[in-house]
Amino acid sequence: AQSVTQPDIHITVSEGASLELRCNYSYGATPYLFWYVQSPGQGLQLLLKYFSGDTLVQGIKGFEAEFKRSQSSFNLRKPSVHWSDAAEYFCAVGGYSGGGADGLTFGKGTHLIIQP
């Protein structure tokens, strides 16, 4: 069965500091990997995705993530955080079958707090 682990429930970072959110996955085939962000009362917004090719992917809002197959990881990074980055971040894994893109399996999320 597929699963996603986000080991950090909460992370506090000072504004302007760098950020890394961890994500480990378990998936039987080649995974499709995603990072979504959710602000209070909002739906999920896609930050970036990995399907194949270059293992370092760039996303919106200055985020990037690196796929490491040997470590089953897909960590999210940002070199300098802004107060507006405070939100809940979800890593997700899925695949693709004859019925279209499979439903995603999400981690429990990491709550990011930005200190002034």
Next chain:
Amino acid sequence: EAGVAQSPRYKIIEKRQSVAFWCNPISGHATLYWYQQILGQGPKLLIQFQNNGVVDDSQLPKDRFSAERLKGVDSTLKIQPAKLEDSAVYLCASTILDTQYFGPGTRLTVL
């Protein structure tokens, strides 16, 4: 391009009552999903439609939850009767290829 629309945004009911949620996906998106997000957790897939056929409903509590997708466009998710543990945000998503786009969700509170 308009996003995924959901209504209502909020709903408060008492246990044992019934409730229905509506979703209008992005135009042309053949695949539609319903997720349940309980407070403090990530979303969990309830059901996946491809056009108006069910692809995956393995995690849908079929004794109380039902869903349909009329004419391969709009979808409704129903709970009857509701339990306290159904309090959650219900998210609808759609995709044409491989990236799912989510609606704002319906926050359900069961008292």
